[in-house]
Amino acid sequence: MTRVLVVDDEPQIVRALVINLRARTYEVDAAHDGATALRLAAARHPDVVVLDLGLPDMDGVDVIRGLRGWTRVPILVLSARHSSDEKVQALDAGADDYVTKPFGMDELLARLRAAVRRAEPAHGGEDDVVVDTGEFTVDLAAKKVNRAGRDVRLTPTEWHLLEVLVRNGGRLVGQKQLLQEVWGPSYGTETNYLRVYMAQLRRKLEADPSHPKHFITEPGMGYRFEK
Amino acid sequence: MTRVLVVDDEPQIVRALVINLRARTYEVDAAHDGATALRLAAARHPDVVVLDLGLPDMDGVDVIRGLRGWTRVPILVLSARHSSDEKVQALDAGADDYVTKPFGMDELLARLRAAVRRAEPAHGGEDDVVVDTGEFTVDLAAKKVNRAGRDVRLTPTEWHLLEVLVRNGGRLVGQKQLLQEVWGPSYGTETNYLRVYMAQLRRKLEADPSHPKHFITEPGMGYRFEK
DNA sequence: CGGGCGCGTCAGGGTTCCGTCAAGGACGGC
């Protein structure tokens, strides 16, 4: 859920923004002056701030500076002033975008999405998903398998098979599904491939490969990965 | 030094931008059509792109998509179209800002500064910038590699490859991803490039290049940098 | 009790993939 802080002293603008943002499932806080805005920003940690420069209690640029003192949250400035100087001042103070009133709601929302998007951490936020069995660990993001403190080397096919099984952890995966996901959609009956590669996975990862505890065979059906 | 890629088919606009940017000590490349823009972006890796939507050879939005396929470089769109739809389309395709012609040079430069500023890495993780393997150190910020007290000289391509690997330290990086990040999005199968440049990196950085400890090959999949 | 079926194991051969070297071409500096 994305949280937005709207700062404007004109009630009808705040209302219009709040309605439109809530309708798009944003979480919205609103402030009518600069002091409240700074306090709310600190308390609620919004993902983006929409800030009107014309506030009753302080200069809008000072609000920007107040925020930039401790956060890099995207700031989208809203202003009735069209002068170039005003824009330059706000942007150089740390604003991310500057929209002049009257503004189109579609455009504002698009600029808001752009601001939020680029604030997201790089690389799609792929958390290091690590599965731990006690005997070995599988790091799906790094494509790494560790056993007894040593990295285990897997071939592409071995890794691919392991990945499908681990992602379906606990569930039974049919042999046809395994074959198609690892070898391609035109495969489905070559169960000997599975036997060979399951054996290699077990040899590399199981403490006792002939009595597997994690790579379970379900005769006639498929295989299952268990922690 | 900040590098800017200017994309516009109107020579006078390009000239005005180039002059103004160079006067402010930016490094500037210019392209007059989309294909050239994508090629230059891949070759020169600009820190920000100024893109006119009205290009002779392809839709500007497709240029944005072409860039976003492999890079998060800030894109500042320049357009004669004022319609809300156009803006929304460009922004949602991945643009960072949208300025309508005619534009004030002061404002454009301020928006450019804002785009470059927020693309900078956050201040705080300073110690993450230098990676130490024991045999050599890589300073990502200073773009320097030091080995046995001496700076190692890397070619641009060597450095770029090293950078991608180090930033993904420990993680396996697929050959396709490496090729696209270093050579550009239109590459993906030229694995011989990787073989040549990995060999050069190893020759310059590994104690025993034929038995690499830090630049690990994962046959059939990609490469991995290990401390 | 014997045969069939499914599974696990092993080793060899063909193919793909990788490391290495060297030559040719593009580019920029002097």
Added chain:
DNA sequence: GCCGTCCTTGACGGAACCCTGACGCGCCCG
């Protein structure tokens, strides 16, 4: 215009990997 640096490209030996067939074993069923 020459020279050095860098990038591209091709070729080749060797290593890694994938496929394949053969065999043994346990289980179920006839």
